[in-house]
Amino acid sequence: MILYFNRHEEYSNQLKNNSTYNGRLEVISFDVFLMVRRKKTTIFTDAKETTTVRELKKIIQGIMKVEPENQQLMNERGSEVFDDEKQLSDYNLTAQTARAQSPATVALVFRQDNGEFENLEITPLSSPPELPEVMKPQEPQPHEIN
Template identity: 40%
Template structure:
């Protein structure tokens, strides 16, 4: 009888929420994924060149494509399915600068006119 392949892998998954303006990408990757590999995944999803993507977290720019996510502090402890780790991304402009980071909230706080009687 042939044994079934193991479902556990050496690398645990990090669940990510990657945002730009009104765009949100949810994905899961290994802690050992490099910044460039993540950019390639995003490029495939967005159908753009991964070289124009810049990732950051709270102002910290992921400036070394060869670094693994774990080297930037993204681990399975911080990036869970119930609470994905949030990253921001911007795109390179024609003048080789990058867009300003803009994240549009999912909902806005507005008072409803139905509340008044």
């Protein structure tokens, strides 16, 4: 199952506001594009570099209907569990590493009935089938001259 969630915001007003000094420093945070994977489910979403892990879990809650406290996010290898209070940029999920054309992968696991989190399981993405012979490029045949 592939789901796509787009949290699109209008940046032009923010850029206009920042084009002249208005007495306060505003930080422009860039978008990161994420592929959140769990078993056979893939969620494509975007967020800000300054989004906290807890806020990302709330986005996932809106799609998967699982409370944030019953979710655990980690890197795709499962070697680093993300802290709810940290920002995505703290895990090197930045505009340079998580672009629209190559989103960063974040792994997701849910809490089981026994209170433990399930083991990380991500089904590999499928590859397209091989082209039928009639669709493969044909090599030019040498012409016989009589």
